[in-house]
Amino acid sequence: MRLIIVSNRLPVTIDDVPGSGHKRSIGGLATGIDSYIKRIKLAQTDFDEYLWFGWPGASIKKEKREAITEECIARYSYHPVYLSKKLIEGFYQDYCNKVLWPLFHCFPDRITYDTNSWKYYQEANEIFYLELKDKIKDGDVIWIHDYQLMLLPQMIRKDFPNAVVTFFMHIPFPPINLFNHLPKMEQEGLLNGLLGADVIGFHTQDYTQDFKRCVSKVLQIDCSQQTIRKAQRKIKVDVFPMGIDYQEIKKTAKSEACTLIKAQVRKDLPACKIILSVDRLDYTKGILNRLIAFNKFLELHPELTGKVVLMLIVAPSRGQIESYKQMKRNIDEWVGRINGTYGTHTWCPVIYQYRQYSFLELCALYGISDVALITPFCDGMNLIAKEYIASNETDRGVLILSEMAGAIHELSEALAVNPFCPDELVSALTTALAMPAEEINRRNKKMHLRLRSYDVLKWADTIFTTTSKTVENRYGNKKKVLNAMIRKAKIDQYRWADSEPVLAVL
Structure with missing residues (x-):
């Protein structure tokens, strides 16, 4: 198949x-x-x-x-x-990025509508179909x-x-x-x-x-x-909440290459608590609000001067769009303002990197950070939150997560915040940095268990098992044809059933 x-x-x-x-x-x-x-x-x-x-x-x-x-x-x-350049512009840049993306993320004021973009969207989908058409086989x-x-x-x-x-x-x-x-x-x-x-x-x-x-x-x-x-x-x-490759992340986090990167970061920041923020450049991610909150946090906690840093990683995205260029300028200005106001000749409160990080580098940063600050305004899932938990041992790493991210439903032990409210972010940062190891361990153990048991492989298997069952009953037929895709699930169900088993012809 x-x-x-x-x-x-x-x-x-x-x-x-x-x-x-x-x-x-x-x-x-x-x-x-x-x-x-x-x-x-x-x-x-x-x-x-x-x-x-x-x-x-x-x-x-x-x-x-x-x-x-x-x-x-x-x-x-x-x-x-x-796809031609013209079609990429009309289909992807205009309709997907300027209509569907803001609309589906609840930012209708950011929609820029061009009446021709819908035609380009239709045309692009048609081209995908024509490429597929001659390749589709029974089964x-x-x-x-x-x-x-x-x-x-x-x-x-x-x-x-x-x-x-x-x-x-x-x-x-x-x-x-x-x-x-x-x-x-x-x-x-x-x-x-x-x-x-x-x-x-x-x-x-x-x-x-x-x-x-x-x-x-x-x-x-x-x-x-x-x-x-x-x-x-x-x-x-x-x-079907998408999972992560838990075992692969654990393997990468424990690798020698990852350990070397961690050691270098810790050498550069020997006495600092690290708050990590990782996102691609997008208005749905709440990056500016995060910086505003960190600015207020430093204002309220002068005793933490030289003892905490915000590691702000922003991956370039849609840099050809003017609104994204302006967004980056605003981030640059806030970083400069915070560092100029609170920094000293030996300490820079915001370490800002505007570049794409490799998976290995991210795993190292996850593992060295004391807190992850992940506060999107709206996010389908946010796999970074899951990767952060998986990259750490259960007794370290506090996750602050937006209640507007899909991942919050599975990571309910995280410190949930309203991303639109800087005061909540400040309060969560204060709580996270002072959280005892026992409390961190209690929260993280539950999240680790969930991420390990429902990983990305289980996610895909569940989708395909559901698909198989749905296709069997596509037209409401009473006759049931059991195929290879769900055979294992049926055997497991029979094997572990508490009640009297019902036999099926396999």
């Missing part, structure tokens, strides 16, 4: 020189799916092969595309989907990811009515009062597009319910049951 993965971007950036090096992405989507692919290669899943479709991250000249595609398939089982499971490709499930369903399609949304889904900001035609197009899938997954129950309310109000479809019925099909909409 083959798994076809479809995402807006491939996990590598490819230039137009065949045979050249390819830069890997360290984003949550790419890293998480890579962990599952390793399982496929080790024959530890029901899939015996995979193919990953996505934009290569750059414009490739037409005469070079064939050679690059052959190389990518041979080296990685990646299939590039080529394939098609796994589509995120808000850039919401029309794709329906396009597949139209020509392949029996295709097995699952869709996962990595960002929040907006409530109906915000979704209504879109023109009616676009609302219907996006929702019908998603309903082409057999399973639609979200990180949290809130996002799931918001999606169902939108389907109910906009499409007038009953969403009161566990499944949605459309054109005699049953569609499962459910919660």
Whole structure:
């Protein structure tokens, strides 16, 4: 059985020189799916092969595309989907970044609407479909990811009515009062597009319910049951909070290379408590509010002069957009203001890095930091919060986490804060830096257990098991066909059942 993965971007950036090096992405989507692919290669899943479709991250000249595609398939089982510069601008920059991203993150005032961008969005999804169309075989499971490709499930369903399609949304889904900001035609197009899938997954129950309310109000479809019925099909909409590769993170955190980086950082900051902030540049992340809160914290605690630092890591993102350029200027100004006001000739309260960090470097910073300050205004999940806990032993590291992040539902022992309220951040910092080791251990043990038991591999397995069960009952047939994808789950259920077992033909 083959798994076809479809995402807006491939996990590598490819230039137009065949045979050249390819830069890997360290984003949550790419890293998480890579962990599952390793399982496929080790024959530890029901899939015996995979193919990953996505934009290569750059414009490739037409005469070079064939050679690059052959190389990518041979080296990685990646299939590039080529988009013109004009289409990238209209589809990705205009519609995805300026309409869907702010709308889905509850920032309607940041929407910049261009009537042509919807056409580009449709065209880009169509190009993805045309690349897929000739590659789809009977028995394939098609796994589509995120808000850039919401029309794709329906396009597949139209020509392949029996295709097995699952869709996962990595960002929040907006409530109906915000979704209504879109023109009616676009609302219907996006929702019908998603309903082409057999399973639609979200990180949290809130996002799931918001999606169902939108389907109910906009499409007038009953969403009161566990499944949605459309054109005699049953569609499962459910919660699948994305996990992390817990074991790989623990392995990396304990590696010699990671230990050396930790030792160097600690040598540079021998007497300081370290507060870590890691984000890519985006208005949804609450970076400025974090700096305002840290400024107030230093004002209220002069006794901590020279004893605490904020390590602010900001990964470059969407630097071509003017509003993001202004955001970076504002961050630069606040860092300068804090360091100028409170710094001494031997101490700099904010250590600011505007660059991409490798996974190894991040694991080292997670492990050396006393506090993680993760306070987005709105975030689908936030895997950094999970990685921070996993990188530390249970008796160290305090997590301060926004109550607006999807991860808060699983990391309930973190210090939850309202990211819009600087006073709450100041209070949480004060509590975190003074928290006894016993209390840290009590909180972190529970979070470690959760992250270890429901990791990224369990996340993917749960999605595919749900997909298999949904496809079996797609048309409401009473006859049940048990396939390899859920056989193990059924055997385990039988093996550990407390009640009298019910036998099934395997």
